[in-house]
Amino acid sequence: MFLPVIMAGGSGTRLWPLSRQHYPKQFHALTGERSLLQETVMRLEGMEAATPLLICNEEHRFLVAEQLRQIGQEDLTILLEPVARNTAPAIALAALYARSEGDDPLMLVLAADHFIRDVAQFQEAIAAGVPLAQEGRLVTFGVVPERPETGYGYIKRGAALAQGGFAVDSFAEKPDAQTAARYLASGDYYWNSGIFLFRASRFLEELERFRPDILLACQKATGALKPDMQFVRVDARAFEACPSESVDYAVMEKTAHAAVVPLKARWSDIGSWSALWEVQDRDESGNALGGDVLSLDSANNLVRAESRLVALVGIEDLVVVETKDAVLIARKDKVQDVKSIVDLIKKNGRNEHLNHREVYRPWGHYDSIDFGERDQVKRITVKPGAKLSVQMHHHRAEHWIVVRGTARVYKGDEVLLLTENQSTYIPLGEVHALENPGKIPLELIEVQSGSYLGEDDIVRFEDRYGRS
Structure with a gap:
């Protein structure tokens, strides 16, 4: 029996424009x-595993909870990081949480x-x-x-161990093409998968040995x-003071107790659009097409259409x-530079790196379908039984x-029940809330007008999702 620890952080900027900061890959x-x-959760079915523990950023908590609900996994505990601090602190939080529950599990x-x-x-x-983890080894899995x-880091294997594993000889950074070819030819190197298995106490012992500053900050947190x-x-506050470091740099590259088990499972971290093309099903011309796409005399392309027809010719x-x-067009051999486009978007003060036009909230989602200097139109969808916060706005009115x-x-002291084709007006400064009492999703059109239409013009008085 082991405890799966699933790290659901990360921004996935190389998969922009699909992956955004508030809705990553x-x-x-x-x-x-x-x-x-x-x-990732479903992949554990049939294994002798405890109920998984998830770690995610605070701002993604309801998105994680909703996706778990969709697959019947509402009972999973979700450990929240107030800020991103890389993998070593995230794993330390999970290990310390597991120990606080009175257990010392093997953590996958x-x-x-x-x-x-x-x-x-x-x-x-x-x-x-x-068995290697039970012996006190810190096990990683080499693809x-x-x-x-x-595009991947590598692990060089050392002496053979039990169960087909090996001691870790060394870790290597992402190589150039000539070095990567030499690694492949030697047969002694694996891709670094970023999958680990060790006992919680053993990880904390090694973290204390090599990065006591990270351990202390996580203990305080x-x-x-x-x-x-x-x-x-x-x-x-305690976790914000924690240094940011990967588990490889903090522990795995320093410990004398690392082991590697070969993994032959057609693995990918989908770190770029070309990596996604590699693992997707393709047509007879080598095209990986998703959505409403027409292709004529075109080959070896990855095309993803989210909201309209995309046509390829030659x-x-x-x-x-x-x-x-947003639309991205790039050569497959240049997709590693997509991150630079995201940096340029930030530099120019734009927000297409943060949100999609469609934004998800714990109660449902909204789509900003039109906006002007003093007006904005949204299509709002509220899940059955869900309720938006009791709130007011200083700078806008709403229809x-x-x-x-x-x-x-x-609305103020009024309570209205509206059905299809009925409407109401929320004056500027009016305290109000919206709820879906029905069994089907509620859809409405919201027309905002005023001097300022930002999402931060919300004063919450009461909120069932803890945002007030």
Whole structure:
């Protein structure tokens, strides 16, 4: 029995414009009908594992909870990071939380944004690593390389151990093409998967040996855990003071007790659009097409259409990604530079790196379908039984028109029940709330008008999601 620890942080900037800061790649269905996070949880079915523990950023908590609900996993505990501090502090929080529950489990640490084609091979590799972890080893899983890849770090194996594992000789940074070819030819190197298996106490011992500053900060952060529904919060100020470091640099490259187990499961971290093209199903011309796409005399392209028709004529080796508010066109051999486009968006003071036009909230989502200097139109969808916060605005008034379902509207001292084609007006400064009392999603059109239309013009008085 082991405790799966699923790290659902990260921004995935190389998969822009689909991946955004507030809706990163692990929450998207890139390789099937389920998101990468959901696939990670489902990959554990049939294993002798405890209920997984998830770690995510505070701002993603309701998104994680909703995706877990969709696959029938509402009972999972979600440990919240107030800020991102890389993988070593995240794993330390999980280990300390597990110890606070009176246990010292083997922890299987997984990233929520990986793709694994062969689940049976994955599960076999994990089973092979369990005896090594029980002996006190810090086990990592090395992907048997399929090509001289320059986009991954590598692990060099040392002496053979039990269960088909090896001692770790060394870790290597991402190589150039010539070095990667040499690694592949030697047969002694694996891709670094970022999957780990070790006992909680052993990880904390090694962390104390090599990075006591990280351990101390995480101990302070978990000194007064605060449960909130299925979420668990740590002390924000203490965790903000924690250094940011990867588990490889903090522990795995320094410990004398690292072991590596070969993994033959067609793994990918989907770190770029070209990496996604590699693992997707393709047509007879080598095109990986998703959405409403027409292709004529075109080959070896990745095309993803989110909201409209995309047509290709006579192009090769391109990535074309269309969303409601942005389009990316890049050569497949240049997609590592997408991160630079995101940096340019930030530098120019734009916000397309933060949100999609469609924004998800714990109660549902909204789509900003039109906006001007003093007006904005949104299509709002509220889940059955959900309620927006009791709030008011200093700078805008709102008109609501119900187009589907039933709305219960709280407006000052009034309570209104509106159905399709009915509407109401919320004056500037009026305290109000919106609720869906029905069994089907509530859809309405909201027309905002005023001198300032930013999302920060919200004063919350009461909120069932803890945001007031």
